[in-house]
Amino acid sequence: xxxxxxxxxxxxxxxxxxxxxxxxxxxxxxxxxxxxxxxxxxxxxxxxxxxxxxxxxxxxxxxxxxxxxxxxxxxxxxxxxxxxxxxxxxxxxxxxxxxxxxxxxxxxxxxxxxxxxxxxxxxxxxxxxxxxxxxxxxxxxxxxxxxxxxxxxxxxxxxxxxxxxxxxxxxxxxxxxxxxxxxxxxxxxxxxxxxxxxxxxxxxxxxxxxxxxxxxxxxxxxxxxxxxxxxxxxxxxxxxx
Numbered sequence: 001x002x003x004x005x006x007x008x009x010x011x012x013x014x015x016x017x018x019x020x021x022x023x024x025x026x027x028x029x030x031x032x033x034x035x036x037x038x039x040x041x042x043x044x045x046x047x048x049x050x051x052x053x054x055x056x057x058x059x060x061x062x063x064x065x066x067x068x069x070x071x072x073x074x075x076x077x078x079x080x081x082x083x084x085x086x087x088x089x090x091x092x093x094x095x096x097x098x099x100x101x102x103x104x105x106x107x108x109x110x111x112x113x114x115x116x117x118x119x120x121x122x123x124x125x126x127x128x129x130x131x132x133x134x135x136x137x138x139x140x141x142x143x144x145x146x147x148x149x150x151x152x153x154x155x156x157x158x159x160x161x162x163x164x165x166x167x168x169x170x171x172x173x174x175x176x177x178x179x180x181x182x183x184x185x186x187x188x189x190x191x192x193x194x195x196x197x198x199x200x201x202x203x204x205x206x207x208x209x210x211x212x213x214x215x216x217x218x219x220x221x222x223x224x225x226x227x228x229x230x231x232x233x234x235x236x237x238x239x240x241x
Contacts, residue, residue: 037068116150117147
């Protein structure tokens with residue numbers, strides 16, 4: 001299967017630079033991470049296991065663990081440099097934080113020995129597969145490993161539904177980046193106002209539109225599927241088991 005991800009996740013230097021850019025946006029992402037926590041279907045004192053798909057250096061897992069003091073997060077990622085950073089970030093949580101190295105294209109990518117899971121989350125990961133059929137299969141695979149009443153929440157990058165809206169979105173992104181550059185004293189902005197890395201700001205295509213993602217989640221037998229937040233070509237969607 002051809003992979004079109006342009007990121008060099010095996011490179012220590014590339015990952016180090018990418019993480020620095022993302023960490024600059026961690027405060028802006030806190031509101032969305034909090035929304036994901038609010039959507040989890042259990043109390044904050046629950047003893048639960050949560051799968052973090054494409055966890056990267058672990059910021060979402062850390063956010064969840066700080067709010068759910070009896071939770072365990074399983075940080076899955078295919079990048080060894082990313083997981084090394086995640087282990088450092090998750091060190092203070094002891095056995096409540098675990099990592100799992102696997103390729104999302106592999107049929108056995110899920111750490112089934114640690115499931116079933118009370119919830120699964122993902123933040124800005126699956127679009128990198130550039131293969132919507134595979135993303136739909138991952139939705140089905142996650143659904144099969146969720147406990148009854150669990151939820152999968154996926155924040156990711158999506159296509160505009162029309163060419164006209166894509167042009168409009170690109171104009172908004174350009175205006176945001178210009179304002180951010182002015183606010184920073186004229187320096188080029190690394191990220192635009194919605195918190196998306198600049199290298200995604202004018203990307204031609206992500207795997208699917210919002211409607212296609214929601215339809216794929218319904219086809220994967222998720223119930224109560226919805227878009228819980230959206231800003232241009234970035235959306236938080238999810239469904240309950």
